[in-house]
Amino acid sequence: TFNPANKANYYKFNRVSSEDYAVFASVDYRLAEGQHIVFKPYYWNNDGEQWSGVGSGANGQLQIWRQQNDNLGGVLEYDGHFATGTDVVAGYWWQSPAPPPPPTDQRRFSISSTGALTFANWNTIAKIDNFVVNSPYLQLTQELGTVSVTGGVRYMSLGAPDMHYYRTTGVPDGTLDQALSYPGLSEYSDAFVTARDYNEFLPNFGITNDFGGGWSANFSYGRNFGRPDWGPQASNYISNRTAFQNANIDLQDLVDNVRPEIADQFSAQLRYNNHGLTIVPGVFYALHDHKQVKINDPSILDSNNRPIAYYVGTGSTTEYGAELQASYNFGDQLFAFASATVSSETFDGDTQTLSGGSPIKTKGNQLPNTPRAMFK
Numbered sequence: 001t002f003n004p005a006n007k008a009n010y011y012k013f014n015r016v017s018s019e020d021y022a023v024f025a026s027v028d029y030r031l032a033e034g035q036h037i038v039f040k041p042y043y044w045n046n047d048g049e050q051w052s053g054v055g056s057g058a059n060g061q062l063q064i065w066r067q068q069n070d071n072l073g074g075v076l077e078y079d080g081h082f083a084t085g086t087d088v089v090a091g092y093w094w095q096s097p098a099p100p101p102p103p104t105d106q107r108r109f110s111i112s113s114t115g116a117l118t119f120a121n122w123n124t125i126a127k128i129d130n131f132v133v134n135s136p137y138l139q140l141t142q143e144l145g146t147v148s149v150t151g152g153v154r155y156m157s158l159g160a161p162d163m164h165y166y167r168t169t170g171v172p173d174g175t176l177d178q179a180l181s182y183p184g185l186s187e188y189s190d191a192f193v194t195a196r197d198y199n200e201f202l203p204n205f206g207i208t209n210d211f212g213g214g215w216s217a218n219f220s221y222g223r224n225f226g227r228p229d230w231g232p233q234a235s236n237y238i239s240n241r242t243a244f245q246n247a248n249i250d251l252q253d254l255v256d257n258v259r260p261e262i263a264d265q266f267s268a269q270l271r272y273n274n275h276g277l278t279i280v281p282g283v284f285y286a287l288h289d290h291k292q293v294k295i296n297d298p299s300i301l302d303s304n305n306r307p308i309a310y311y312v313g314t315g316s317t318t319e320y321g322a323e324l325q326a327s328y329n330f331g332d333q334l335f336a337f338a339s340a341t342v343s344s345e346t347f348d349g350d351t352q353t354l355s356g357g358s359p360i361k362t363k364g365n366q367l368p369n370t371p372r373a374m375f376k
Contacts, residue, residue: 007111008053008060018048018067034081041074054108063123066105066176070098073133085143089152095133101231102163104128105176122168124238125179129161129195139204146210154202156225158260163230165191165238165251190250191238193230198260200225214274219267226261228292228313233258236310240302247300247355257354258313259290276329283322288345291315291367299357312351317367319345338376345370 002010022044029037046069054063073095080088106124109117139152165188171179179185206220233254237244244254269282293315296307321343328336345367350359366372 002115004113005058006056006060007058007115008055008062010053010111010115013051013053013062013111016048016050018046020044020046036079038077038079039074040077042071043073044071045069060111061120062109062111062117064107064109065100065103065124067100068098069100072096087139087141089137089139091137093133093135093137097131097133099128099131099161101229102126102128102234103231105179106235107173119173122171122179124235125166125168125171125176125185126234127164127166127180129163131161132159133157134159146212148208149206151205152203154204156198156200156202158198158225158227160193160196160198160230162195163191163193163234163251163255165234188241188251190241190245193234193252193255198228200260200262214272216271216273218269218271221264221266224263224265226263226292228258228260228290229311230255230258233311236308240300240308243300243302243308249300249354253354254310258292258311261291261313262289263287278325278327280325281322282325284320284343286319286345288315288317288319291317293351293362293367295351295353295360297353297355297357299353299355310354312354315351315362316348317345318348319343319370339374340376341371341374343370343372343374 024042027039048067050065052063075093077091103124104126108120108123110120134157137154141150167186171182202223204222208218210216237251265286267284272279290313292313296309298307300308323341325339347362349363351362352359
C-alpha cells in the first residue's frame, strides 16, 4: 500500500513498461554450388518508460525516463564451401542505434500525500546523435584429416556521437521535442561530448584434433570488444555537476574515462564423447584491458557530504580458471548433466581516481562480478 512517509518506494512508482517490434529479412543468392551471398537487413524499435522513485521519506519524487530506441542495420556476407575442405566467410556488419542510452529525457514529479503526481521539473534534457557500428570480418576454416583449423579477424569501429545537455530550469512539462524547442533552452558549456570513433582489430584462432574413440582436444584464442557504458556517467554528471566542477572535471572527462574493454581470451579443452557419456575438462586464461569499474571517490563529495561513485575504464585484470563438464544420456527419457568451475579474476594494479587523489586499493582483489566457484 501507498505510504506517504516513504513515497518513493511505492511499487507502482518503480516499474518498466515497453513495447517492442522488429522486422527481419534474409535474402540468399546462390552463386554456385556451396557458394552464397546472404543479405540480412533488420529494424528494431523499443518504446517504453522507466519509472523510478528518487529521494527518501516525505520528500521522495518520481522520475520518468522515456526510452525510445531505434536500431537499423544489416549484414552482407559471402559464404563459400570448397571441395578442398576450405570454408570462407567474409562479411560486413553495419548498424545505427539511436539513444538512449545515455538518457535523453528524464522528468521529475512531486508525489502528494494521496499518491497524486504533479510535474516538478526536468532532470535531463539531452540531444544525442546516433551511434554507428561498422565491422568487416573474414574467417577461414580448413579441414586437414582429423585436424580442423580456423582463423580470422574482425575490424570493429564504434562511432560514438556528439552529446549535448541542456539546462532544465523553467522548462515546462511536455515531450522531449517540445523541450528542445523551448525558447529559453540553453546548453551547459561543461556538459558537451565530442563525437569520436573507437577502432580495434579482433583476431581469433582455433584448432581441433579428433583422436578417435570419442576423444578430441581443442585450443582457441579470441580478442573481444565490449561497448563502454556512457549512460551512468552522463546521468551521474548532470545530477552532481557542482561537485564535479569543483574537482575540475567536466562531462567530456567523465565520458573519456570509460573506453571499450578489450579481452584476450585463451582456452583449451579435452573432450570424451562416447556411449552416451560426455566429459569435458578445460582451462582458460584471459587478460582484460580498460575494465569498466565503479568506484567511490573520497575526494569528490555530493551535497550530503558523501563520496560520489562513478565508473573508470582504466582497470586491467588477469583471469584464469578451470572447468569440468559432464553429462550422461540414459536414453529417451532421462538426461543428466553437471558442471563445476573455479576461477580467479583480480586487478593488476590500484585504480587511479579522476580527482587525482590517492588511488583506490584494488590490486590483487577479486572482481565483484567474477565468482570464485560455480556449480550447476
